[in-house]
Amino acid sequence: MTENTANWWKGGIIYQIYPRSFQDTTGDGVGDLAGIARRLPYVASLGVDAVWISPFFTSPMKDFGYDVSDYRGIDPIFGSMEDFDRLIERAHELGLKVMIDLVMSHSSDRHPWFAESRASRDNPKASWYVWSDPKPDGTPPNNWLSIFGGSAWQWDARREQYYLHNFLTSQPDLNFHNREVQDALLEMTEFWLQKGVDGFRLDTVNFYFHDAQLRDNPPLLPADRKADTAPAVNPYNHQSHKYDKSQPENLAFLERFNTLLKRYGAVSVGEIGDSERALELLEEYTGAPQGMESKRVDMSYVFDFLSGHDLTAQRIADVFAQLQKIAPNSWPCWALSNHDVMRHVTRWNLPEQAAKAYCTVLICLRGSVCLYQGEELGLPEAELQFEELRDPYGIEFWPEFKGRDGCRTPMVWDMGVNGGFSTSQPWLPVPHVHLQRAVVGQEADAQSVLHHYRWAIGLRREHSALRLGQMSDITANGPLLSFRRHDDAQTLHIRANLSDEEAGGLEPWQVQIIEG
Template sequence: MALQGNPDWWRGGVIYQIYPRSYADANGDGIGDLPGITAKLEHVARLGADAIWLSPFFKSPMKDFGYDVSDYRDVDPMFGTLDDFRALVARAHGLGLRVMIDQVLSHSSDQHPWFVESRASRDNPKADWYVWADAKDDGTPPNNWLSIFGGSAWQWDTRRRQYYLHNFLASQPDLNFHQPAVQQALLDDVRFWLELGVDGYRLDTVNFYVHDRQLRDNPARGMPDGTDPAVPAINPYGWQWHRFDKSQPENLVFLQRLRALLDEFPGSTMVGEVGDDDGLARVAEYTAPGPGGAPMLHMAYCFDLLGERHDAPFLHRVLTRFGEVVGQGWPSWALSNHDVTRLATRWGGAEPDPRLLRAAIALQLSLRGSPCIYQGDELGLPEAAIAHEDLQDPYGITMWPEFKGRDGCRTPMPWVADAPDLGFGSGATRPWLPLADSHRARAVDRAEADPSALIHRYRALLHWRRDQPALLRGTMTLWPGHPQLLAFWRRPEAADAGAPALLCLFNLSDTPLTVSLSGLADADAQRAQLLPLSEGAQRDGDALTLAPWAAAWLQA
């Protein structure tokens, strides 16, 4: 059962993402596991998060490190057992943490029994559980759809003498959501984990579930400009408008069925990962009422803040667009995760300014929505350098050398600076990815002992935010755009009448800035008081001076 209390805890709640392979290794085999996570949960609770999200730990051949599921109802032995998972949930709940798990519904492993049966013939009971299509007359694939991991999204199968669809690896065949039995089987698997006590789901590739029945070609887009953080510029996937291979209208009906299931378990929630040509528009669509007015996702996130751009004009455009399209929908804002270069390196380069990283978490926790923090960002970990011979990620191996893949953000968590394996495991076995020397000085034990370390800023802001209704649930109103300054009001909703409003200001540049509050038409700003939690900000009468990468809150 979910924790008692506010069933809408997710609205403004902070989620901490754990990548199980790299969090903590309890049995010393070089791979993180569920008992290791359980032993380290207090770290997350002390930080002030409300929930953990576990990347996949299901049984899998691990061609894509768990995102290729071969059994939706079991734990892969490398991570432990179902009893280990039950113990993890009990410990998390005892610490006041909800548990969300990654649910990979759009595709399975080619070793899943469903696919083994489906590919055996064209007339078996599961023959249409996956997306099969005949070749064209010249033997080529049915259409021009591409795989995100490179090449055609169609793989020839000699058993059926047909192609099957795979939006990712060829070993990750796409399930056919036009088959009602497929939807029901997946809903039954979702229910299994809810009954085991999970509090919610992160839904992988949530807009990929349904494909166009007619298998129409995607229209050409031309060479992309390389600004899409989800698809590297060297990847031909970005040369198409993905009009038919994903984000189909029928997807909304399935999301309503999924939501109805979760509503049977009060306090449960789900956040969808949206990879789309217009991510914010899809977030708006998926978190609004669907066909007939029934609800769909609680939250969704896209990749707008997972790229390199973080200047004030860019963020103002993103948030303006957010205000225009999302309406009452609810986003989850992530600045980092297991699929992109680590925040410290992506925004800060080889030598990130510590003030930038402090401003980044201040900004993330001030936006309207539910923040998601990736393990290690509270330490300011930079991207790890991985040699070609040490690469594990199939995406990086395919796209090397121009794109080095996702291994650099997935290296083991550093717990103890002076331990041979940074406290990740026993030290007897080499970890599955190399340890990063650049992480040693930022290990948890060193950070906890250093009052100026980033983790203390995270902890202070997370605990303060819990008592700010305007930040948890309130509205957001942007100030006009500025070359250096991003500013917006967060005001409490009607249900929190009497709670203070907050003016949030961020100097997103390496140059100081002075704002004249008396010169503004905003009377509330003129009488608002600067909060002590602000950093790099000084007020002298009506003049507010912001140092480089300063974050300030004025309370009215």
């Protein structure tokens, strides 16, 4: 059961649920809110503090809910508002906080706001989205690129102007330089707070504002290109994204947003998508002197442990050295997997013992933690055929980048047809290899990955030093990672052998935790 304190999130553990793939109760092959409510006792049994539910708002589903056409509506495929109310009630009965995913940087092109905005250049919502005249030769106003490929500008014949879309052309960017847009989004946020939501995951939190002058992004030299925010095959990586995101005006809006949340005792976790300035933004958004709370975002996650780079002892030590140097007052939220990246068991080619070791290390790090559904089962990435893909990102860049469907396949509850997820054909196939890792089988095996996650989560709950303590003496010696977690009550020494060979007196993939 979670403690009813204002800072439950600090050092807390959040379990991410991708609603399309968690539990189907209607037999249409798509998960729903009633299915989440049905499975919440399982989530609570893990010992986590909260659930983060990916978008379930009304949407044409071009980007599977991250293209919202009604911020206050429940898409019928997920159920009704009454289903959501029951979900909130059930979660709170079980001691779980509920965080929902707010997609505020852009909406769907089916949103009534955009329909009005694109109708003319002088209607009341004409400037609610980012519009610009073409260059004299008819080309887009600048060189900004979309994460989903191609120009970030789409021509609209109604206004004879381009509109900005950092993602799909059907996801136009809202104009945060317009105060009315900010006010409308804050009113929407308060609607969900009044429904009893305990917090929000902020999608692409650093994309809200763009450079008002629409200046060109400078190029990046090949040696400076990173593939953390977009896959390596995407030309998005060829630019320094100096002007299309991560603008200073964002700070004032986040302070307005945070002021609203604190009136309700709610919290926020931001997704920072920036390969060049991620830790600087982490400090700007979440940084606060010790003993004080952030005025902007409570916690944020960056992509250091979500990238394709092997997570070696040295890499972990380097990340924390950079964190101490660049973002010493920040509060990170660490994750190894989520709905946007290849599952880490496959990404780093981890055997079962290694999956357990990385779980233990993750739980012992300073900060909060996000776990992704199925991670606690050690699920590998699903291998899908091109004709099985649903993700527009993967369809665009296949086969060099296979998209995000492989980490979004349905949760496996038992070893029956469709893993107990649905009584009909699921929206994505359930791999046979996943059935061998189903919940029911792992519950019966005391040595399973599932039981190890429960043990590790319990370890964090039992030791105050792991939730809120300081982290120091971080060193890497070959595959050996060592560090201390300590507070006024206790000191823990953690040593981890992140290799498949004996090292430093530790067995392969052994993590040693010594108190004192």
